[in-house]
């Protein structure tokens with residue numbers, strides 16, 4: 492059984508980035524050293540870390556542990572067609588990375604990914620990555636704690652499948668003001684995914700380096716209004 496924790500930075504107006512298709516690294520600039528150390532400590536406590544393919548395309552993240560000492564988690568990227576930029580930082584630093592594709596990914600794409608040092612490719616799903624099957628595969632490999640850092644499409648899928656057990660939100664004291672900036676969860680979930688009401692319990696709330704952090708756990712009981 493994997494414990495799946497989402498860890499996101501959100502603006503006051505509920506955005507994951509300041510503008511459409513802009514990097515969430517801009518939000519990181521408003522973070523403090525104390526918060527960065529705490530945040531990277533959360534990564535170090537995890538066996539694996541996941542972001543969606545689009546976050547790789549837009550943010551080009553490293554997904555390593557940098558502001559504290561600690562082990563790098565296995566990086567896991569769901570990408571249905573496997574079309575990640577081959578120049579991406581995480582495909583070129585030699586650290587372990589698992590790219591999960593669906594059967595849509597072509598043989599040339601798979602071969603190009605497999606040539607990258609430290610990169611393993613698995614096929615998991617027909618037209619998009621089957622997240623439940625991917626989690627089962629990760630559990631078999633001994634992954635117990637997975638941290639998911641976004642973006643909205645991946646988070647929405649995970650919530651839609653009921654896979655998330657803990658939510659961490661860093662409240663960045665900025666208003667984006669851009670209606671096109673990505674929201675925490677997308678308003679157009681993928682077909683067949685119901686993002687209905689779910690109930691969460693606030694377990695912790697604290698201020699770290701001037702930024703509020705809230706931690707929610709899933710309530711065992713379903714929501715009854």
Ligand SMILES: NC(=O)c1ccc[n+]([C@@H]2O[C@H](COP(=O)([O-])OP(=O)(O)OC[C@H]3O[C@@H](n4cnc5c(N)ncnc54)[C@H](OP(=O)(O)O)[C@@H]3O)[C@@H](O)[C@H]2O)c1
Nearest residue numbers: 499500515543544545546570571620641642643644645648
């Ligand atoms: N503030 C924060 O904490 C934070 C963190 C991360 C990202 N972000 C921001 O979020 C934005 C990107 O979010 P996004 O919603 O566009 O993309 P995303 O959630 O990062 O990636 C979604 C992509 O993942 C792939 N995927 C494969 N199987 C999937 C499945 N079963 N469910 C969902 N996705 C699946 C699909 O791409 P393929 O079709 O290619 O497979 C899909 O389009 C960027 O602006 C980034 O800066 C913010």
